[in-house]
Amino acid sequence: MASSSPAHLMEEGRSSRDTTQGQPATSGYQAEHSEAGICSTILAFFSWILVILFFPFSLLWCVKIVTEYERVVILRLGRVVGGRAKGPGLFFILPCLDELKKVDLRTVVYDVPPQEILTKDSVTVTVDAVLYFRIFQPILSVTNVTNAPHSTWLLAQTTLRNVLGTKSLQELLSHREQISQEMLNILDKATDPWGVRVERVEVKDVRLPKQLQRAMAAEAEASREARAKVIAAEGEQNASRGLKEAANIMNRSKGAMQLRYLQTLTSVAGEKNHTIMFPLPLDLLNRLFDTLGAPRS
Numbered sequence: 001m002a003s004s005s006p007a008h009l010m011e012e013g014r015s016s017r018d019t020t021q022g023q024p025a026t027s028g029y030q031a032e033h034s035e036a037g038i039c040s041t042i043l044a045f046f047s048w049i050l051v052i053l054f055f056p057f058s059l060l061w062c063v064k065i066v067t068e069y070e071r072v073v074i075l076r077l078g079r080v081v082g083g084r085a086k087g088p089g090l091f092f093i094l095p096c097l098d099e100l101k102k103v104d105l106r107t108v109v110y111d112v113p114p115q116e117i118l119t120k121d122s123v124t125v126t127v128d129a130v131l132y133f134r135i136f137q138p139i140l141s142v143t144n145v146t147n148a149p150h151s152t153w154l155l156a157q158t159t160l161r162n163v164l165g166t167k168s169l170q171e172l173l174s175h176r177e178q179i180s181q182e183m184l185n186i187l188d189k190a191t192d193p194w195g196v197r198v199e200r201v202e203v204k205d206v207r208l209p210k211q212l213q214r215a216m217a218a219e220a221e222a223s224r225e226a227r228a229k230v231i232a233a234e235g236e237q238n239a240s241r242g243l244k245e246a247a248n249i250m251n252r253s254k255g256a257m258q259l260r261y262l263q264t265l266t267s268v269a270g271e272k273n274h275t276i277m278f279p280l281p282l283d284l285l286n287r288l289f290d291t292l293g294a295p296r297s
Contacts, residue, residue, distance in 0.1 A: 039077075040076070040077050043077070043097055044076075044094060044097060047094040047095060047096055047097050048094070050095065050096075051094070051095065058095065061093075061095045062092055062093055062094070062095060063090060063091075063092060064090070064091055064092075064093060064100065065089070065090055066086065066087030066088050066089065066091070066102075067087075067088055068088045069088075069104065069105050069106045070087055070088065070102055070103065070104055070105065071085035071086065071087045071088075071102075071103050071105060071138040072085060072086045072087050072091070072100050072101065072102055072103070072138075073085050073086075073100075073101040073103065073138050073139055073142045073143075074086060074091075074093060074098050074099070074100060074101075075098065075099040075100075075101065076094070076097050076098050076099075077097060080139060080143070081098070083139075084139065085103065085138040085139060101138075101142045103135055103138035103141055103142065104135065105134060105135055105136075105138070106134060107132055107133070107134045107199060108132070108133055108134060108149055109130065109131070109132055110130070110131045110133075110149070110152075110153045110156070111128065111129075111130055111131075112128055112129040112130065112131055112153070112156050112157055112160055113128065113157070114126045114127065114128040114207070115127055115128065115157060115160055115161050115164075117160075117161055117164045117165055118165060119164065119165065119167060119168055119169050119172060120165070120166060120167055120168045120171075121168045121169055123169045123208075124209065125164075125169065125172065125206055125207065125208055125209075126206075126207040127160065127164055127172075127203060127205070127206050127207075128203075128204050128205055129156070129160055129180075129183075129201060129202060129203045129204055130201075130202050130204055131152070131153065131156045131187075131198070131200075131201055132198070132199045132200040132201070133149075133152055133187075133191070133196055133197060133198045133199060134196070134197055134199065135148060135195055135196055135197075136195060136196070136197045137195030138195065139195065140193065140194060140195030141194055141195035141196060144193055144194050144195065145194045148191075148194050148195065148196050149196075151191075151194065152187070152191050152194070152196050152198070155187060155190060155191065156183075156187060156201070159183055159186050159187055159190075160183065163179060163182055163183050163186065164179065167179065172206060173206060176203050179203060180200075180201050180202055180203055183201045184198055184200065184201045187201065
């Protein structure tokens with residue numbers, strides 16, 4: 001007779017114990033399910049009897065109307081009836097057994113309250129946003145989450161803080177569209193099991209502290225002054241080059257300077273001035289002295 005090892009015996013005992021434990025669990029679940037089905041049938045039968053006894057007054061509680069933009073999830077003894085939402089239009093329910101959960105399918109707009117956020121470069125800013133979403137699967141919005149709109153609103157607040165906390169102030173001010181698209185992707189993926197579809201997320205306003213605003217204004221003013229000085233220096237440089245070229249051209253002709261003086265005198269005299277200071281060139285004075293024979297000083 002072959003002997004069995006202790007390990008082999010332990011494995012056989014464990015497998016036999018699992019088998020014996022699994023059979024009662026399965027049969028117990030089936031029995032519970034069948035008992036629930038029998039109880040539901042009995043209660044539905046008594047509910048129909050009440051509807052028939054109090055007809056037509058019972059129609060006031062049994063017939064419901066749902067508008068075009070709404071759907072109703074019917075829970076009969078805690079279970080979803082029909083596997084889908086009802087509506088729009090008329091539908092019939094059983095009194096005392098059915099519970100109605102109305103779901104609005106229209107797009108909902110929520111203002112995300114201002115959030116104080118510390119950016120990547122350690123700047124504290126206050127940011128608020130607006131959120132557009134709608135429910136596309138009523139059953140999931142009822143069975144998977146307690147309050148789908150409120151949960152989406154709270155998730156938008158945390159997502160706004162988490163996303164903007166990884167951005168610098170410059171990215172926050174200049175890349176709003178990419179930030180909004182990133183938040184939209186995160187929210188839409190997170191709310192999909194809730195039957196909610198996020199359609200749009202927009203960052204409305206970014207408020208900076210007063211001290212930071214003054215510092216940025218001073219920095220911008222200093223930058224503008226620096227650019228103005230650079231432009232003025234370039235203008236002076238170009239003007240000096242033009243004057244140098246003009247001086248070289250006038251130096252080639254002896255009468256060019258006198259003609260320039262006369263032109264300047266004509267332009268000054270046209271402004272109705274009573275006193276005109278007109279410099280005389282030394283060459284002209286020397287020639288005048290030579291003509292008169294006067295000694296030169």
